[in-house]
Amino acid sequence: MARATGPVLECKGISKFFPGAIALDAVDLTLYPGEVHALLGENGAGKSTLIKCLTGAYRRDAGTIVLDNREISPHSTQESQKLGIGTVYQEVNLLPNLSVAENLFLGRQPMKHGLISQRRMLAMASDLLAEFGLAINPAEPLSAYSVAVQQVIAIARAVELSGKVLILDEPTASLDRDEVDLVFSVIEKLKARGLAIVFITHFLDQVFEISDRATILRNGRIIGTKRLADTTQTEIITLMLGRQLEARIQDRAPTEAGDVLVELRNYGRRGVIEPFGLTVRKGEVVGLAGLLGSGRTETANLIFGAIQADQGEALLEGRKISLKNPREAVAHRFALCPEDRKNDGIVGDLSVRENIILALQARQGWFRPLPRAKINELAEAYVKALDIRLASLDMPIRLLSGGNQQKALLARWLATNPAFLILDEPTRGIDVGAHAEIIALIERLREDGLALLVASSEMEELVAYSTRVIVLRDRRQMRELKGDEITTANIVSAIADEPMTNEPMEGVV
């Protein structure tokens, strides 16, 4: 690493406020030429906000950015590009119907007599691509090439335009292993050229493979910057999730789980989640742990029919059932509170009352409307039971706070009297009070004999209510933890794919 020279980019005390929230709280970031610097953190940690402040997509509210010993304050992404900071996103931001060469030189095509010189442009494109190890025909339309090649072309364009700092925002998210290698070989070349590269990804293996240092963000703050040679995956995960990893043995009495309710055999979908087996008994809470992108949400959606399985079979109380779409799942008394409350959960402009009865009404069919009195009775009962705070049942649900929206969604599904309740991130983005109430509710429902499957990134929470925890990594089930094995330390080591700590009290701290 070329540490002899000074930093190419130095951010100090970057802050960004949104109404009611601090997105970035005095964040420092230093990039040296010739290093790959990973930016890590769970969703909402502030990674993209930081990037947007760097590239001028957002105006920062405080702090300084120094590029090559000169303070900069880009107002737009174009400006930061000119200054030397280029960005490549997961979704390739190029024009698939134009040729590779046109994509590379769009807006600065070589001219001859006031016209674009196609021949020179193609020659320049070939030279440029050769530098990146791509031997492709630049006259072909971009769409003729794979996503990975398009990704490299996007990188080439960004480097040509900017050439000091390159920000790669999840460049490998939709690539397979060979394609990742192609992108990585390009990153290595750029590193050797002395570019500073910011690498954002959810794949920790890739971080360790390519990066020199990593900065970990949580809740808008820098938690630490580590040289990857001196650290372990477990340490990084611990920093990202930020739990006091005191290993906690559950004081709960061993639960007497009931009969098997749902059984999945070799259930999966290619490219979404590897086939898995899963049994859930009545009176049991099965926790799904794993980092973002590990397949938690995919597992939940697959079981609910929101994503169709292409292999394996599902059994309900020993009988084979089909789960082709959510409607079929609901008919089998399945229920799912989705992770993305706003886009997949609430129907924003409908009233709280209508949102609560929506699933029940959908199951009954439109021609058998619930009587007005029944609707009011149900809605009022659940508002009371779950302590949903609202001005009126007639107000649109979008006006409720996150926690109250989540409770109303729980009410929607409890009103259908489910046998199997799937909760995906039930406590994300809700305040502390509602958080505790939802955890208590999960406990209560389990005691009532429901079968529950709860996917969560909050490990302490999983430890608190799960009777079993399944740990996912890279869209595959890694390990199942039972009884006393359920500790945050064991979950972390399973995520990091390390052997389980036999003495949980001395777990990783």
Added chain:
Amino acid sequence: MKHHINTTLRRIAPQLVILAGVLLLNFLVFPDFFRIEFQHGRLFGNLIDVLNRGAPTALLCIGMTLVIATKGIDLSVGAAMAIAGAVAAALVVDGHSWQVALLGALCAGAVCGAWNGVLVAVLRIQPIVATLVLMVAGRGIAQLVTEGTILTFLNPGLIHLGAGTVAGIPTPILIWLGLGLAVTAIVRKTALGMLIEAIGINESSSRLAGINSRVLIISVYLISGFCAALAGVIVAADIKGADANNAGLWLELDAILAVVIGGNSLLGGRFSIIASLLGALIIQSVNSVILLSGMPPELNLVIKALIIIAILVIQSPTVKHALYILRASADPIPPGSIKEAKESPQ
């Protein structure tokens, strides 16, 4: 119940005010506007004309309201009118009774609707493109049915639907009022209305809540085709002939305009059929003002355009937000909207 009526009244108040304003304008340019006479067993008067002439748009906007509530749009209704009119005319010319002709026309309309519905809900083609297919092809189909001529007929039963009266009231008025009330009752007395609104607001959430959005989306296009067929029969019966080229020409745009004037968002969601019907009457009253004032009818389009602009401006989020801030700074902050108030400029 009283609560219900109050909510509805508050919802349609702007449309009632606009309608009253345009009717007043009619009165100013033509003082006899509100006079209604009973002659030869039939009601006569300008007001009756507005209700009668507005029938095709009113019928179309019933189905269009439901389609737009699901975040869709149906451009093919004008062409579906032409097809239905042609089918009805062809059947009576072939010697069938008017009942058979009406049934045949309604079936043709339903088939048109089902076609659109399948394109949108099953093949997931954007509604504006999906219905454009039939908008263009439909007139060709109607011409095939009429064999390229204006197919005239003398069947008194069929003519009665467009030009006759029942108890002194022109039949088209009864048809659109009846269908409007029936569809409103169906969507509001069952859960259909709420489920349609849910799909329009957030289809992903609705699907995950177990709503069969595919079937519901097909059915709203079906209803729209059905309404178009009735409108097509009325128009054909009125001129005693099926004109494949001109029947219902550009009426889809009037129907969409009626829905928009009715305060229904083109982005889908909450809808009111009554408000759309008022929108259809507003359009017809504007037409009437221009006719009665003796202004050249070309102005009709310009004035319509001005009304659209005015309504769209009122509906635009920017203007709404500005109004909200104006009101918020005038009133104390209402409970439950604290969060929104925070975001307004301090």
